[in-house]
Amino acid sequence: MTAALELHLVSKTYPPPATVTALHDVSLVVRAGETVAVTGPSGAGKTTLLSVLGTLERPTAGVVRIAGTDTTDLSDRDLSGVRAWHLGFVFQQFFLLEHLSVLDNVATGLLYRGVPAAVRRARAGEMLDRVGLAGRLRHRPAQLSGGERQRVAIARALVGRPAVLLADEPTGNLDSATGGEITALLAGLGDTTTVVLITHNAEVAAAMARRVELRDGRVVSDSTVDGGAPVGVR
Numbered sequence: 537m538t539a540a541l542e543l544h545l546v547s548k549t550y551p552p553p554a555t556v557t558a559l560h561d562v563s564l565v566v567r568a569g570e571t572v573a574v575t576g577p578s579g580a581g582k583t584t585l586l587s588v589l590g591t592l593e594r595p596t597a598g599v600v601r602i603a604g605t606d607t608t609d610l611s612d613r614d615l616s617g618v619r620a621w622h623l624g625f626v627f628q629q630f631f632l633l634e635h636l637s638v639l640d641n642v643a644t645g646l647l648y649r650g651v652p653a654a655v656r657r658a659r660a661g662e663m664l665d666r667v668g669l670a671g672r673l674r675h676r677p678a679q680l681s682g683g684e685r686q687r688v689a690i691a692r693a694l695v696g697r698p699a700v701l702l703a704d705e706p707t708g709n710l711d712s713a714t715g716g717e718i719t720a721l722l723a724g725l726g727d728t729t730t731v732v733l734i735t736h737n738a739e740v741a742a743a744m745a746r747r748v749e750l751r752d753g754r755v756v757s758d759s760t761v762d763g764g765a766p767v768g769v770r
Contacts, residue, residue, distance in 0.1 A: 590623055639673040
């Protein structure tokens with residue numbers, strides 16, 4: 537199985553005045569089609585890891601490969617291209633555009649690919665159907681529940697068929713029942729994309745096929761939920 541994400545001896549140190557090393561020599565391989573939960577206490581380095589995986593921050597040292605592409609020497613413009621073509625993002629806060637319909641919010645996920653507007657909207661409709669919102673295309677975000685808003689955000693992240701979906705506490709703003717629905721949706725995406733999510737919620741983590749635990753910027757545990765052998769740590 538091919539690697540969707542690879543980190544080799546990745547470290548991230550933030551400069552003075554508050555010098556902090558958030559990641560220490562992290563090596564990790566995430567295979568295509570895996571669903572992975574990244575867990576650990578506050579300050580463990582989870583958000584930094586997601587930012588480095590998503591090329592939103594450059595590591596201080598080490599190598600990051602996205603869908604086989606070494607990002608070490610890429611320009612900022614080329615990194616933007618990697619994000620546009622290979623990565624999708626879902627955040628706790630949804631970040632929907634309130635003045636746009638649900639359909640047009642999802643279509644914005646294709647803006648940086650040069651796709652004609654009609655094609656963008658057609659693909660957005662298909663993706664909204666997949667996440668169970670075919671009947672909400674013309675609604676505005678303010679007319680939706682929290683769970684529906686997160687489904688729109690997931691559809692927007694997936695509309696470009698990214699190699700990897702990165703999610704930061706995707707159930708953090710939802711009640712337990714709605715969070716369970718979103719968790720099930722994300723856990724079922726492994727047939728079309730790779731999912732890596734950050735969570736403090738043990739139930740969300742347990743729903744993913746693999747869990748990686750961070751402490752003090754280091755991977756301290758990496759195993760499948762069913763007790764299989766650790767995967768990807770080198």
